Each structure stands twice: as structure tokens, then as C-alpha cells.
Amino acid sequence: MSDFQLALTNTAGVSSVMSFWVFVASNGFKKYHDKMMTAASIVMGIGFVALTLAIIARGVEAQRFPLANLYESLLWFAWATMGGYLALATAYGIRQLGWLAAMLAATMFLYGSWLPANQQTISPLVPALVSYWRQIHVPPLIVSYAMFFLSGLSSLLELFHSRRKVSLGLSVGTIVLAFTAIGLGTFTSVDTKWLQLLFVGGSLLGTIGAYYTLKIKSGEPNQKQAELYDDVSYRAIAIGFPLLTIGIITGGLWANHAWGTYWSWDPKESMALVTWLSYAAYIHLRIHHEASAEKLSVVSVAGLLLTLLTYLGFNSLGFGGLHSYGKFK
Amino acid sequence: MTTSDSHSKQSLGFRPVFRNGPLAIFASVKLTIFLLALCATTILVGAWCPQEATVGQEKVIEQFGEEMAVNLHNWGITDIFHTPFFLILIAFLSMNMVVGSLDKVFPKLRLLKLPLQFFGPDQIAKMPFNTTFTVGASPAETLEKLQIKLQQRGFKTVVHGNQLAAEYGKIGRYAPTITHIGLLSLLLGVTITSWTGFSGFKPVRLGDDLSFKDSEHSKQWIGKLPTWKVHVDATRREDYESGEAKQWYSDLSVIDDKGKVLDKQQISVNTPLEYKGVDVYQSSWGLDQLIVSFNGHDKTLDLRQMGKVYAAFLPLDSETVLIMSLRNQTAPLRLFAKRPEWDAPKMISEIPQGKAVNLGAVEIKYVRPVPVTGLQYKSDPGLPITYIAFGFIMLGVLLAAIPFRHVWVSVSKDGAESGSAVSIGGRSKKAKVGFERLITKIVESMKHELPPPVVTTAIDPESEPSINPTASRSNESNV
Numbered sequence: 001m002s003d004f005q006l007a008l009t010n011t012a013g014v015s016s017v018m019s020f021w022v023f024v025a026s027n028g029f030k031k032y033h034d035k036m037m038t039a040a041s042i043v044m045g046i047g048f049v050a051l052t053l054a055i056i057a058r059g060v061e062a063q064r065f066p067l068a069n070l071y072e073s074l075l076w077f078a079w080a081t082m083g084g085y086l087a088l089a090t091a092y093g094i095r096q097l098g099w100l101a102a103m104l105a106a107t108m109f110l111y112g113s114w115l116p117a118n119q120q121t122i123s124p125l126v127p128a129l130v131s132y133w134r135q136i137h138v139p140p141l142i143v144s145y146a147m148f149f150l151s152g153l154s155s156l157l158e159l160f161h162s163r164r165k166v167s168l169g170l171s172v173g174t175i176v177l178a179f180t181a182i183g184l185g186t187f188t189s190v191d192t193k194w195l196q197l198l199f200v201g202g203s204l205l206g207t208i209g210a211y212y213t214l215k216i217k218s219g220e221p222n223q224k225q226a227e228l229y230d231d232v233s234y235r236a237i238a239i240g241f242p243l244l245t246i247g248i249i250t251g252g253l254w255a256n257h258a259w260g261t262y263w264s265w266d267p268k269e270s271m272a273l274v275t276w277l278s279y280a281a282y283i284h285l286r287i288h289h290e291a292s293a294e295k296l297s298v299v300s301v302a303g304l305l306l307t308l309l310t311y312l313g314f315n316s317l318g319f320g321g322l323h324s325y326g327k328f329k
Numbered sequence: 330m331t332t333s334d335s336h337s338k339q340s341l342g343f344r345p346v347f348r349n350g351p352l353a354i355f356a357s358v359k360l361t362i363f364l365l366a367l368c369a370t371t372i373l374v375g376a377w378c379p380q381e382a383t384v385g386q387e388k389v390i391e392q393f394g395e396e397m398a399v400n401l402h403n404w405g406i407t408d409i410f411h412t413p414f415f416l417i418l419i420a421f422l423s424m425n426m427v428v429g430s431l432d433k434v435f436p437k438l439r440l441l442k443l444p445l446q447f448f449g450p451d452q453i454a455k456m457p458f459n460t461t462f463t464v465g466a467s468p469a470e471t472l473e474k475l476q477i478k479l480q481q482r483g484f485k486t487v488v489h490g491n492q493l494a495a496e497y498g499k500i501g502r503y504a505p506t507i508t509h510i511g512l513l514s515l516l517l518g519v520t521i522t523s524w525t526g527f528s529g530f531k532p533v534r535l536g537d538d539l540s541f542k543d544s545e546h547s548k549q550w551i552g553k554l555p556t557w558k559v560h561v562d563a564t565r566r567e568d569y570e571s572g573e574a575k576q577w578y579s580d581l582s583v584i585d586d587k588g589k590v591l592d593k594q595q596i597s598v599n600t601p602l603e604y605k606g607v608d609v610y611q612s613s614w615g616l617d618q619l620i621v622s623f624n625g626h627d628k629t630l631d632l633r634q635m636g637k638v639y640a641a642f643l644p645l646d647s648e649t650v651l652i653m654s655l656r657n658q659t660a661p662l663r664l665f666a667k668r669p670e671w672d673a674p675k676m677i678s679e680i681p682q683g684k685a686v687n688l689g690a691v692e693i694k695y696v697r698p699v700p701v702t703g704l705q706y707k708s709d710p711g712l713p714i715t716y717i718a719f720g721f722i723m724l725g726v727l728l729a730a731i732p733f734r735h736v737w738v739s740v741s742k743d744g745a746e747s748g749s750a751v752s753i754g755g756r757s758k759k760a761k762v763g764f765e766r767l768i769t770k771i772v773e774s775m776k777h778e779l780p781p782p783v784v785t786t787a788i789d790p791e792s793e794p795s796i797n798p799t800a801s802r803s804n805e806s807n808v
Binding site: 265 | 369373375376377383575608609610707709722727758762
């Protein structure tokens with residue numbers, strides 16, 4: 001990895017951390033709140049530009065499309081998270097989603113920086129990845145994952161503004177638990193069976209708990225803000241769902257082209273289908289008015305957890321399959 | 330028009346097909362949600378537990394231990410995608426999709442053919458988003474200006490008297506229909522493949538043939554296996570400078586049952602051989618055997634992959650093992666000896682291909698390695714339909730992202746003055762905030778560009794733009 005590329009990547013990582021703190025600090029300075037929010041968005045914008053250049057520089061250096069291992073996919077994920085937030089913030093004039101998006105991007109940078117050096121250095125491709133299908137199949141998936149995360153985070157804000165604080169607390173706790181399982185699975189040698197149980201069991205209990213505690217209100221809802229974040233959440237899914245569909249289908253086309261079968265029930269592709277089915281259910285619930293905004297928020301948080309399991313869980317929690325390029329243990 | 334979707338649809342002629350009768354239960358959206366959730370849970374379990382059909386029973390035992398593996402096998406979890414439960418679940422989901430498509434999705438196409446309706450101020454006031462304002466221009470001029478502004482933003486507009494109706498993103502309304510056609514086509518394509526297609530995998534050594542007689546296919550199969558074979562003329566591995574595999578190649582000949590060559594193609598990973606509806610893929614590669622001669626007598630030894638090298642083991646006596654190691658097809662053969670008292674094997678010699686060395690009274694000649702190419706093959710007659718289905722599904726979900734918006738305007742003369750009172754309202758299924766901002770922007774620009782209303786009496790509070798909240802939750806959104 002060249003110094004130039006490293007400097008750009010570090011700039012992006014530092015920007016995401018700075019942006020997060022400025023977003024958080026803005027809540028303590030009412031007088032400068034709006035200016036600080038704008039400054040935080042600008043810092044994130046700088047990070048987004050730096051990361052765009054870093055990814056391009058990596059591609060030029062590697063002389064291939066720079067999306068071939070876990071580290072590179074994390075760069076793309078952070079890039080899509082930052083870009084997705086900036087687009088949503090421009091369209092909706094929202095800022096509060098910013099600190100959550102910045103925290104997510106910073107977490108991914110941190111996760112990537114802790115990976116072994118052989119993940120960060122540019123390495124040659126295995127035969128299966130030497131194909132133009134790689135640049136068609138992978139980017140839509142990574143961008144869809146980022147959009148689903150933004151949707152889930154926006155749903156947390158919807159729960160906050162609708163004053164479902166018990167449900168919100170359970171949702172946040174479940175997400176933290178899931179990330180903890182991923183972290184332990186990646187960087188420690190804890191038995192993956194326990195981590196699978198921690199992730200899946202925790203997610204199941206947390207989501208069910210969040211759903212059934214929606215009845216508990218703690219104050220008068222800020223209906224206007226709740227509806228705004230509900231709309232943002234749906235919009236992010238409306239962008240992510242077609243991308244996930246395209247990613248799954250182009251993956252099927254690539255698999256058929258390379259291995260002679262477009263579907264082989266590989267764990268990762270099965271999990272992508274589970275995520276697709278969960279968002280298909282969300283969309284059916286939404287368009288047929290079968291659920292309230294708060295219930296849809298919990299479904300969206302469940303979608304975030306499934307997306308996390310699909311993206312990072314299957315590699316770090318000891319599931320096998322053909323999509324093992326993200327593995328490094 | 331009321332704000333109730335169901336009521337408005339029925340008044341416009343939409344009526345579910347399967348309202349009564351035995352199929353009505355399959356048209357339920359609640360059933361769709363339940364089946365999607367159950368299907369997702371089942372697939373999640375299948376993704377968590379290694380599937381015997383894909384990775385073999387050994388992998389299940391390795392992951393869970395023998396006792397648990399037996400239990401999982403008995404419960405059907407180790408081959409969950411072939412259990413009657415999953416197949417029945419897919420059948421129910423398919424049934425739900427077919428009935429739901431015929432009942433709700435396809436009939437809605439009729440709604441798109443209906444002409445736009447016009448509404449007065451009272452009906453507009455009940456819409457999810459609505460506002461009123463006054464300007465100093467005539468109703469005709471005001472309506473014309475509004476029409477131009479909506480058209481500039483991509484709306485299709487129709488004017489009737491002093492009323493205007495506009496719509497945007499009608500093409501997005503085709504999304505559910507196109508997606509469901511895609512999903513139904515996918516079912517058709519998969520069914521055709523299941524009844525007539527076949528597939529398989531075979532490691533084939535250099536110089537051997539691949540035949541299709543051991544192919545896998547479904548129990549309801551009505552297809553026919555080809556009689557021609559594929560001969561492996563050559564196969565090789567290309568490496569990066571670091572020694573890692575870059576690509577695998579195989580030169581293949583298609584031969585008929587009399588040995589006549591019908592076609593010749595070179596394949597590699599991602600570049601298969603295609604012949605008469607059968608595709609042959611390069612899916613793996615290795616060195617399978619080693620031919621060496623001892624004092625002129627050829628012997629074939631099996632090779633085992635040991636990390637980046639292939640090795641053959643030949644016991645010389647009860648304690649000494651001769652190890653023959655090969656890095657790749659062209660590298661020299663390296664000879665090692667291993668005894669229990671040695672920490673590591675000791676290298677004895679290195680023999681280039683075709684050369685020999687003498688070890689005591691024995692002459693060892695490295696004749697050649699025997700590579701093996703892993704060939705995956707399949708015939709998939711339903712593939713064209715499946716690909717068309719993929720196209721429909723992708724188009725459908727892309728169209729679904731387009732927001733479908735309606736705007737209605739009613740302009741009336743503002744009392745005895747020369748101005749106009751405008752009622753504007755509408756609805757958007759997606760991106761409601763953006764829609765409300767768009768309408769607010771249009772209203773503001775109208776007020777800015779047209780002369781203000783002539784005020785002859787006390788200020789009427791209703792002459793100011795106002796956002797009228799109604800029962801719908803989207804009324805209270807951020808404007």
C-alpha cells in the first residue's frame with residue numbers, strides 16, 4: 001500500500017471520527033448547534049472525497065478493481081455509508097442521522113485497521129475472482145448493505161422521537177451485542193458456536209423484546225421528526241432493496257458463468273436471500289399498511305442485524321461456503 | 330375521493346379476484362408475510378448448518394460432533410432444502426404468489442388505464458398533504474402557470490375547467506406486476522430445468538474422458554443424456570510470481586462415441602466450454618499422481634496436496650520414509666528422507682523432469698506428474714426463461730424506487746376581487762417529505778411570480794398559505 005493511499009485512507013478515517021464528535025458536541029451548544037452540524041457534515045464530506053480518492057488510488061496501484069477482500073469491502077462500505085448519509089441529509093435536511101452514520105463509518109475504519117497486514121496489502125486474486133463479474137456483483141451488494149444500515153439507524157431515531165425508549169434501548173443493546181459477537185469472532189479465538197448463539201440468540205430476543213415493548217411510551221412523541229425519520233428509513237430501503245436484488249441476481253449469473261449453477265445454497269448466498277426476504281416482507285407490510293411506523297422501525301432494525309450477519313457475520317462467526325474471500329483466519 | 334386507499338380503489342373499479350372461495354386464503358398479505366418470515370427462518374437454519382448435499386456428512390460431524398450430527402440429520406436440518414417441509418413451504422409461497430398476483434397485483438393494472446379524476450376544494454382539503462393560497466391573477470392564468478410548473482417537474486397534467494389533476498412516476502406503478510411476472514417466470518424456468526436438466530462434477534486426469542452417464546438429476550426427470558464425451562488433451566496451472574495460482578486452463582476435445590473430434594475449446598475459470606446445450610466448467614485443478622521409474626521400472630504414486638506443494642510418500646523400511654515433493658507441473662522433483670530421530674525431513678536430491686539420479690544402487694528417474702482437472706458440467710434448458718425472469722425482477726425492483734405522486738388543484742375566483750383562491754393537495758407513496766417540499770416550493774414560487782391579491786378589507790387570515798393537518802400521519806411531516 002503506497003503512502004499516498006494510506007494518507008488518504010487515514011484522512012477519511014480521522015474525518016469520520018472528527019465528524020462523529022462534532023455531531024455529538026453540537027447537542028451541547030444550542031447557540032452554535034446548526035453551525036456545528038454543518039461543520040460536521042462538511043468534515044464528513046472531506047472524508048468521503050478522501051476515501052473516494054483512496055479507493056481509486058488502490059485500484060490504480062493494484063491494477064484491478066479494488067474490491068477483492070474484507071479490508072477493501074470495508075473501505076467500500078464506509079464510502080457508501082458516508083455518501084449515503086450525505087445524499088439523505090441533502091434530500092431531507094436531516095442532521096441527527098449524521099452522528100450515527102459517522103460512528104458506523106468510524107467503526108468500519110477501526111475494524112479494517114485491526115485486520116492483519118496481509119489484508120491491507122494488495123494481494124493477487126485467486127482464480128475464481130479473476131472475472132469482470134466481480135465489479136458487477138460486489139459493489140451493489142456493499143452499497144445495499146450500507147443503505148440498510150442507514151435505514152436501521154434512521155429507525156432508531158424514529159423510535160427515539162416517537163418516545164419508544166424501552167424499545168429503542170433494547171434495539172441499541174441488540175445491535176451492540178451483535179457487533180461485539182462479530183468483534184470477538186474476528187479478533188479472538190472464542191468458540192464460534194458461543195458467538196453464533198450470542199449473535200443469533202441475542203438478536204432474536206432483543207428484536208422480540210423491542211417489538212413487544214413498543215406499547216411503552218415515555219413522553220409525548222415528536223410526531224413530525226418521527227415521521228421524517230420513518231420516511232428516511234423507507235427511502236434508504238427503497239434504494240438498498242433494488243441494489244441487493246441486482247447483487248444477488250448478478251451473483252447468480254456469475255456463479256452460473258463460473259461454476260455452472262446460479263444457486264447452490266452456499267451459506268452466504270442463502271443469507272443474502274434471507275436478508276432479501278426480510279426486506280420483501282418489510283415492503284409488503286409497508287405498502288399494504290399492515291404495520292405502524294414504530295413496528296416497521298423494529299423490522300428495519302431486524303433487517304440491519306440480518307445485513308450485519310450476511311456481511312460480516314458469516315465470515316467471522318465460523319460459517320463456511322464458497323464466499324470465503326473475506327476470511328483471513 | 331376519500332383518503333382511504335381501499336375505498337378509493339373499489340370506487341375506481343378495483344376488486345380482488347379471490348374474495349371468496351377456497352383460494353381466498355392464499356391471497357392474504359398476512360399469509361405472504363408469514364410465509365416470507367418462515368422461509369427466511371428455514372433458510373437461515375440451512376445457512377447455519379452445513380448441508381450434506383453440498384459439503385458432505387463429514388463437515389457436519391466435524392462442526393457438531395457425531396452425536397449432534399446424527400440428531401441434526403434425523404431432524405432433516407443437514408439437508409433442509411430437500412425436506413418435505415421446505416418443499417411444501419416453497420409450494421405454499423408459490424401458490425400465495427400466483428394467487429396474490431392474480432388477485433391483487435395484476436388487476437391493479439386496470440387502475441392505471443382510468444382517466445385522472447378532478448376534485449374540488451373540499452375534497453382536496455381531505456388529502457394527506459394540502460394547502461391553500463391566494464394570488465392576484467385570474468383563475469385561468471393561475472392554473473396555466475401551475476400547469477407549466479408541474480410539467481417542468483415531470484408531471485403529466487390534465488385540466489378540466491378550473492381544476493387540474495397531475496401525476497408523476499406512473500411507470501413505478503408497474504413495479505409489482507413486473508416483479509411478480511419475474512418471480513413466476515423464475516418458477517417456470519426452475520421447473521423446466523428440474524424436469525429436463527442435469528449436472529455433475531468429475532475430476533478428470535490428463536488424457537482421460539468425461540462422460541455424462543453419472544449425472545445428477547431430479548426424480549421427475551424426463552430429459553436425455555448426451556452420448557458424446559469430453560477428452561482432456563492438456564491441462565495446466567498458471568501462477569503469479571509469488572507462486573500462488575492465477576488461473577487454471579484445460580484444452581478439451583468433444584468426441585462422439587466413435588472417437589471423432591466434434592469440437593475443440595480451451596477453458597479456464599469463468600470461461601466454460603459450451604456445446605449443444607451442455608456447459609463444462611473449470612472448477613478445480615491439482616496434481617493427482619507422479620510417475621517415477623526405479624531402475625527402469627515405471628511406478629505411479631498418488632500425490633497429496635500439502636499446502637502449496639504436492640507430495641508422495643514411499644516407505645523405504647520400518648523407520649525411513651522417502652518423500653517426493655513437487656511445487657508445480659514444471660518444477661523439479663525434490664527428494665527428502667524422514668526418520669523419527671530427525672526434527673525435519675532432510676533433502677536428498679532434486680531431479681528435473683526426464684532426468685535421473687542414483688541413490689546407492691537405485692536409479693530414480695522423474696518421468697512426469699499427472700495433473701487432474703476438476704470439471705463441473707450442467708445442462709440447464711430452463712436457463713433462458715430464468716434469465717428473462719432475472720431481467721423482469723431487476724426491472725421491477727428498480728421501477729419500485731420511483732415515487733408515484735398525484736397532485737390536484739382547484740382554482741376559484743377570490744370573492745369579488747380579480748384574484749384567485751387556490752387549493753392544492755396530493756399524495757405520494759414514497760419520499761413524502763420530498764413531495765411536500767416540492768409542493769411548498771411551487772406554492773412559494775407562484776406567490777413570488779404572480780401579483781399579490783388586492784386587499785380591500787381587513788387581512789383575511791386564510792389568505793396566508795397554510796398547511797392543513799388531517800387525520801393522516803403524513804400531514805404532520807416536516808414542511
